[in-house]
Amino acid sequence: MLEAILLTVVTAATPLLLAAIGELVVEKSGVLNLGVEGMMVMGAVAGFAVTITTGSPFLGVLGGAVAGVLVSLIFAFVTLTLVANQVASGLALTLFGLGLSGLIGESFVGQPGIKLQSLYIPGLTDLPFVGKLLFGQDILVYLSFASVFGVSWFLNRTRGGLILRAVGDNHASAHALGYPVIGVRYLAVMFGGAMAGLGGAYMSVAYTPLWVENMTAGRGWIALALVVFASWLPWRAVFGAYLFGTVTVLQFHAQALGIGFPSQFLSMLPYLATIVVLVAISGNRRATLFNTPASLGKPFVPDR
């Protein structure tokens, strides 16, 4: 039973984690992209469409990432090159993504998808309890963890990460030092788009192999919240995504067991648990402020 619950938690948490890690990097560069939901849903429709057309879920996943990047470029162009308001542009990106994905996906409604196969290593995957959990996931689950490692290492241990953080903390100084603020931010936004696209593709190719309009059902917003929850620390994002997934799955089990709590209260629990933990871990305000990118959401115009 525990193994079954954990397996379900992994699928529930992975799309959130993928999108959150992407947005974390975007925000670390000082850009607030509220369009995660729009990029995710574009990733979902592209992932599904490519999978169905080519018959290959791998290509589908790739297609999801590409779609995410393409949509994020619109946002990057509008906010970085044209210096439009980031909040408004991000919201517009979400609306745009939801609409466009519905249009693209129209002919794919009602078609069964092809599911991304899980890994199978003879011997290892058959191990009791840990086998399926550790060695029997699909490739995106491993990728989500690899990206957490990668992002964590990049931000803290590389020169590139240092530049990105500098751009996010004080873009004027970074610019004065000769770093390409806009270029760095473009790359960060594209990375965020790719990860959100992967998260969306995970929904339509691995989680529930189907396409219907608006199928991400608000997960982009949860990913956005997780970034703040994680106070911009990659490992905390893992914790947040899995906490949220665990409580979501557990409340279904609680209902099925007939615990007798009102279901509305149980549906609320994942959010409640996340807020409670957020309050608990942000007790150290100095540390939280230290991690917050100081230029977050502020527009940057070079020669001013």
Added chain:
Amino acid sequence: MKKLALLAGTALAFAIGAVSGAAAADKLKACWVYTGPIGDFGYSYQHDQGRLAVEKALGDKVETAYVENVTEGPDAERVFERFAREGCGIVFGTSFGFMDAELKVAKKFPDVKFEHATGYKSAPNMGLYNARFYEGRYILGQIAAKESKKALAGYIVSFPIPEVVMGINAFMLGAQSINPDFKVKIVWVNSWFDPGKEADAAKALFDQGADIIVQHTDSTAAIQVAEERGLKGFGQSSDMIKFAPKAQMTAIVDDWGPHYIKAVQAVLDGTWKADDVWEGIKDGTVHMAEYANMADDTKKLAEETQAKIVGGWNPFTGPIVDQDGKERYAAGVVAPDGDLLGMNWYVKGVDDKLPQ
């Protein structure tokens, strides 16, 4: 976001109006207002299939128009009014939440005919229509009781409204008619539509021992989980057999086509009047997808029950005892429609508490 969708919808209505303005005046224009996208492969999708059936059946005698993604509530009024002004002969409001807006517009345009789905307010030029989905759910209950090896079904539900409660009760009455000890585990996902949550709920129910899944939510996610696990389930709103060729035993399909054709034909003939129709399997509005993936005698039983319902028998025929052991309907008494439409109690054997 919803506002924008409405704006888009209104703009679409404009566009349609502009196109149809050139059409011949002797054609009847029939118009539909949907609350969801027609791409939901569920509720609004099935209504749109009904619209297409009208086009197919009545050919060049009619032209049709629709607006999707219309927000329920006062905002819908503009869409109805636009349709009324544009010369629609009959307007169908397909969702419960359009009721007051549609009624208001109906009173303003006495010459235009209106029909509203699943509501209870009417006018001399506004009729009501609904479908007796519970008839199908009774059959699902019987199938589940015959086919489950554990006498336990998992039931995924959206919101505690009478329509859903009625469905759970009909399902249990059907199951108990085969096995009085049949049990059901109920999980509320508090959403009509969230494939991810529906899949998680299905997994939780299977993990807790259910081997058949029933759903009153819109997506195919739950039945796909059943397929993956080699277990069984039922489709909802649409025939989902493509998604679960080995798992779907049958599906309750909303087939609004027959009613829409009848209503539009009546307008053409000049015989339309504001009616209150609640049609079921007999009329073809509720359609059972092919019985598959079950034992032959289960299939035979399902077909017999279906024939009995077509013959006029109502699954809500007493004796019916509620959860607390109180007899609600004595032997032979049929629950009146009004009771069904306001149902807020469980029948005996349902192990769940209704939020009051």
